[in-house]
Amino acid sequence: MTPQQPVQTTPKPVDRAELDQLVRGEHGHPHAVLGPHPHQGAVTVRVLRPLASSVTVCGEWGETPLDHEHEGVWVGVLPVAEVPAYSLSVSYEGEPWDSDDPYRFLPTLGEMDLHLINEGRHEQLWTVLGAHVHHYDAAGGTVSGTSFAVWAPSARGVRVKADFNSWDGREHPMRQLGTSGVWELFVPEAGTGTSYKFAVLGPDGQWRDKADPMASWAEKPASTASRVFESSYTWGDEEWMAARADKAAVQAPMSVYEVHLASWKKNYDQSMWSWEQMAEDLVAYVVDLGFTHVEMMPVMQHPFGGSWGYHVTSYFAPDARFGDPDGFRLLVDRLHQAGVGVILDWVPGHFATDEWALARFDGTPLYEDPNPQRGWHKEWGSHIFNFGRREVRNFLYANAIYWCEEFHADGLRVDGVASMLYLDYSREEGEWTPNIHGGRENLEAVQFLQEMNATVYRRVPGVVTIAEESTSWPGVTRPTEHDGLGFGFKWNMGWMNDSLAYLANDPVHRSYHHGEMTFSLVYAFSENYVLPISHDEVVHGKGSLLRKMPGDRWQQLANLRAYLGFMWAHPGKQLLFMGVELGQESEWAEARELDWWLLDHPEHRGVHSLVRDLNSTYADSAALWARDSSPEGFMWLDGNDAGRNTFSFVRRAPGEPDLVCVSNFSAVPYHGYRLALPATGEWDEVLNTDAETYTGSGVGNYGSVTAVAGEHAGQPAHADISVPPLATVWFRARS
Numbered sequence: 001m002t003p004q005q006p007v008q009t010t011p012k013p014v015d016r017a018e019l020d021q022l023v024r025g026e027h028g029h030p031h032a033v034l035g036p037h038p039h040q041g042a043v044t045v046r047v048l049r050p051l052a053s054s055v056t057v058c059g060e061w062g063e064t065p066l067d068h069e070h071e072g073v074w075v076g077v078l079p080v081a082e083v084p085a086y087s088l089s090v091s092y093e094g095e096p097w098d099s100d101d102p103y104r105f106l107p108t109l110g111e112m113d114l115h116l117i118n119e120g121r122h123e124q125l126w127t128v129l130g131a132h133v134h135h136y137d138a139a140g141g142t143v144s145g146t147s148f149a150v151w152a153p154s155a156r157g158v159r160v161k162a163d164f165n166s167w168d169g170r171e172h173p174m175r176q177l178g179t180s181g182v183w184e185l186f187v188p189e190a191g192t193g194t195s196y197k198f199a200v201l202g203p204d205g206q207w208r209d210k211a212d213p214m215a216s217w218a219e220k221p222a223s224t225a226s227r228v229f230e231s232s233y234t235w236g237d238e239e240w241m242a243a244r245a246d247k248a249a250v251q252a253p254m255s256v257y258e259v260h261l262a263s264w265k266k267n268y269d270q271s272m273w274s275w276e277q278m279a280e281d282l283v284a285y286v287v288d289l290g291f292t293h294v295e296m297m298p299v300m301q302h303p304f305g306g307s308w309g310y311h312v313t314s315y316f317a318p319d320a321r322f323g324d325p326d327g328f329r330l331l332v333d334r335l336h337q338a339g340v341g342v343i344l345d346w347v348p349g350h351f352a353t354d355e356w357a358l359a360r361f362d363g364t365p366l367y368e369d370p371n372p373q374r375g376w377h378k379e380w381g382s383h384i385f386n387f388g389r390r391e392v393r394n395f396l397y398a399n400a401i402y403w404c405e406e407f408h409a410d411g412l413r414v415d416g417v418a419s420m421l422y423l424d425y426s427r428e429e430g431e432w433t434p435n436i437h438g439g440r441e442n443l444e445a446v447q448f449l450q451e452m453n454a455t456v457y458r459r460v461p462g463v464v465t466i467a468e469e470s471t472s473w474p475g476v477t478r479p480t481e482h483d484g485l486g487f488g489f490k491w492n493m494g495w496m497n498d499s500l501a502y503l504a505n506d507p508v509h510r511s512y513h514h515g516e517m518t519f520s521l522v523y524a525f526s527e528n529y530v531l532p533i534s535h536d537e538v539v540h541g542k543g544s545l546l547r548k549m550p551g552d553r554w555q556q557l558a559n560l561r562a563y564l565g566f567m568w569a570h571p572g573k574q575l576l577f578m579g580v581e582l583g584q585e586s587e588w589a590e591a592r593e594l595d596w597w598l599l600d601h602p603e604h605r606g607v608h609s610l611v612r613d614l615n616s617t618y619a620d621s622a623a624l625w626a627r628d629s630s631p632e633g634f635m636w637l638d639g640n641d642a643g644r645n646t647f648s649f650v651r652r653a654p655g656e657p658d659l660v661c662v663s664n665f666s667a668v669p670y671h672g673y674r675l676a677l678p679a680t681g682e683w684d685e686v687l688n689t690d691a692e693t694y695t696g697s698g699v700g701n702y703g704s705v706t707a708v709a710g711e712h713a714g715q716p717a718h719a720d721i722s723v724p725p726l727a728t729v730w731f732r733a734r735s
Contacts, residue, residue: 009077011069012039014046019070022048025157025169025201028176033073035103036083043078045086047101050170053093059086072170085140100143100188107177107184108134108147114180117151120390123455125398126316126406129182130214133191133230145188146228148174148196150212151391152362153181155200160185161209162196169199181391194228195219197356202363211314211357213367213395218301218313220320224356233326237336237408244410244462249488250528253625254573255615256343257291257581258534261322262305264578266593275318275327279334286340289608290615293341295413295575297535299328300347303354308535308590310347310415311382313357315399318407325407332408343411343466344403348396348452349420350382359383367392373433374442377419379426387420387444397452404460411464412456414487418470420445446485453486464488466530477528492529492572495520500537503563506550507645507667507726514642517665520570521634528629529572535588538577544584555667557583557603558696558726561610561689562663565728568614569651569661571628576611583607606694617687621732626653637676638713644670646723650678657733659686662723669699670723676713682706683719683731690724699724705731 014033021027022034030048037044045064047055050072057064057078066076078084083104089096109128116122117129129149136143148160158176159169164187174183183198190196197209211218215226235241262272264282273281286294298309301317309319318328332342351358351367358367368383369375375384386392403409419425424432424440435443453465467476467485470493478484502516538544549559560583567574579594583604586595598604618624627633637648637660645666652658658678664670677683684704690696705719712718723729 009042009079010040011046011075011077012037012044016070019073022173023050023071023073023170025159025173025199025207027157027173030173031103031175035101036078036086038081038083039077041081043080043083045076045078045101047074047088047090047103048072048171048173049074049090051092051168052090054091054096056089056096057086058089058098059084063089085138100145102145102172102185102187105186105188107175108132108186109149109177109182109184114178114182117180117182117391117394120394122394123398123401123459125394126214126216126402130212130216130316131194131196131226131228133228134186143188144191145186146190146194147184147186148198148212149182149184150174150198150214151181152183152198152200152366154203154364154366155183155362156203156205157201158183159199160187160196161199162187162190162194164190164194174198190228192228192230195225196228197225200362202360204363206363208360208363209356210361213315213358213361215314215317217325218317218320221303221305224303224313224354226314226317227320229325231326231329233329233333235329235333235408237333240336240339241408247462249411249462249464250629251626253292253619254530255291255568255618256293256295256530256573256575257286257289258295258297258575258577260297260308260535260578260588260590261299261319263588263590263593265596270592272321275323275331278322279327279331282331283334283338283340286335287338289581289612290619291340292615292619293343293410294335295343295411296345298345298347298415302352304352305590307352309345311350311352311380312347313352313354315351315395316402329407336408341410342408343413343464344409345415346400346403346412347415348385348399348448349414349416350377350380350384353382367395371433373427373431374423377426378431379419387442387448393448393451396448397455400452400456400465401459404456404463409463411466411488413466413468414449415468417449417467417476418473420449421469421471421473449485449487450480454480457486457488467491469493488528489530489573490527491532491534491575492520492524492527493532494523495529495531495570495572496533496537499563499567500548503559503665504548504550507665510645510665511642514640514645517566517647518639521636521639524571524634525629525631530575531567531570531572532575533567533577533580534575535577538579538584538588542587544587545580546583546585547587551667553603555726557607558690559665561607561694561696562665562726562728564607564610564614565687565689565730566647566661566663568618569624569649569659569728569730571634571651573625573628581608581611603695606696610689610694613687617730621651621659621686622653622656623651623659626656627651635678637715646670646673648675657735659733660731661728662721662731663728664723664725667725669697669725672720673723674712675705675719675721676715677707677717677719678715679733680707680709680717682734684734685729686732687730688724688727689729690727696727697724699727700729704734
């Protein structure tokens with residue numbers, strides 16, 4: 001249809017003051033001035049191109065040159081009655097450059113989105129904020145481009161600076177959508193790989209260039225811009241995801257391999273591996289060792305590798321050092337297809353101070369608490385989120401959902417929960433203010449954690465959240481409807497500290513510290529626990545786990561093997577940091593890879609083989625995991641044999657054979673050791689950490705023992721066994 005010819009050609013007038021406001025970047029609604037506007041039977045078009053030498057609008061009617069109106073604003077009248085499809089031809093003292101006009105498009109956020117953002121209840125916040133590629137069917141053909149949207153409620157103006165405008169944000173001012181604090185702009189032709197930042201004009205009149213808080217990809221450090229990404233990945237883990245929703249993690253096996261991806265392995269030139277490389281080798285390695293889960297130290301974008309990922313700048317972007325987000329999807333997918341779950345370290349307690357990131361994002365304390373007593377973390381030198389602001393809580397719990405839904409994560413290990421719960425954490429008297437009830441609890445943080453856990457468990461059935469919480473806060477794993485924090489698991493830091501303190505003693509002195517190994521059973525069933533030997537225990541001068549052990553080299557390795565056997569049998573799921581399975585000699589350092597050459601030595605290969613056998617026997621023994629959080633799943637056989645540094649207990653589950661663990665942390669064997677047992681009959685020796693195959697001394701029981709009737713230590717049966725030195729032995733009742 002031929003457009004109706006216009007009646008006249010006078011541009012729609014705009015006050016000079018409004019044009020000045022537009023040019024300064026302070027116009028909250030630039031679309032009201034720029035783009036197409038019907039006026040007196042024609043269409044006025046204004047374009048902001050400060051450095052252009054000429055601008056022409058092109059369409060079916062032909063070409064309409066624009067006149068320079070005011071400080072980079074160009075204006076003209078199209079000889080049509082209705083707004084047509086058109087393009088721009090812009091010259092900068094050279095060949096003209098053709099592009100579409102961002103200011104002819106409607107907002108990409110709807111009223112319901114804005115309402116939910118205002119309320120702090122948008123559970124899929126990442127789908128509307130950030131940068132998103134869109135494809136529209138239009139009269140002139142398909143229009144592809146990227147919508148940019150950012151929350152900056154105190155900003156006087158926001159611009160998009162990107163490689164498509166030569167980092168001159170003056171050409172792309174954003175519009176403010178109502179009272180939501182959201183600024184938005186759709187930029188045609190911008191797509192995957194585009195680097196960008198937001199230029200934010202604060203209330204103080206200062207422009208700040210900021211990375212996108214909701215970016216799904218980022219430039220590789222030390223570059224700091226965000227990048228547009230449109231996923232094209234097709235998942236292949238349908239079976240895993242379908243089964244996940246029906247799993248009860250507390251009653252399932254969970255043996256976790258904690259890994260720092262950047263230092264697990266490196267290329268020959270010491271550069272980092274890619275997601276694709278890890279999807280091959282890491283997956284095969286974890287499967288071979290029999291771990292049920294991998295826990296990755298933070299994969300969210302962070303600028304400083306020495307922070308290990310715990311000072312995050314882009315919460316929605318996988319680390320670009322390894323590749324693009326679809327590469328990370330591949331890694332998770334391959335793990336799932338191999339039957340391995342994925343837990344991600346997540347850091348909602350504090351964030352990095354880099355001026356180009358979240359700090360004072362719109363010129364005010366937006367994400368951080370404005371009260372320095374609540375908003376600054378003294379110990380870690382970082383900002384603390386404002387948990388009292390609903391939009392900030394929304395940002396965080398939507399981020400938790402994002403990793404579970406978009407990247408199929410099976411769990412989140414929440415870092416530093418204790419630092420969030422207490423107002424006086426790492427603060428001296430006078431450096432904190434009590435809550436409204438006069439207590440030291442951070443009530444807003446409690447509200448956030450409960451809200452996050454309840455929302456994640458509702459939206460993503462089958463996932464788990466795990467608290468790194470080192471205090472006696474009650475109900476960490478109690479459901480939120482019963483006034484708990486709502487986590488699925490809690491790290492048992494008390495068990496870790498006590499057991500490592502015990503092992504540090506020479507065997508001749510351990511009898512005086514016997515209670516350090518038994519005290520954990522006083523509270524073992526008060527929460528759902530994970531037993532963590534994490535990265536924190538093998539760094540900063542603490543030495544490797546092997547080097548914590550006393551004695552000569554043989555004794556150190558024997559101590560390590562005995563400890564792992566005890567750990568795997570103790571109530572609670574278990575987590576082991578990478579390198580422990582090698583018998584790593586040196587403490588961990590993020591700048592270099594693990595000492596893989598240790599596997600060329602039989603004694604270290606023995607530790608490696610033991611971990612494989614521990615996981616295999618553990619997975620086949622429901623008694624070791626089905627009742628981890630129930631006292632019915634554990635019974636001491638003898639927890640008081642301090643004189644011989646031995647511990648014996650039974651693990652059990654309905655319908656499953658009992659499994660008995662005997663640990664000897666003295667340096668001498670005990671032959672004819674009378675072991676109380678819950679039933680007569682044959683008991684198979686299913687694991688012995690002193691076996692020769694692990695380079696132990698080979699003291700054992702020739703595969704099984706026979707329990708005979710006769711009360712001993714409160715049990716109806718007993719067997720006289722050989723207990724190896726510095727070793728753990730498991731016996732399973734023969735069915």
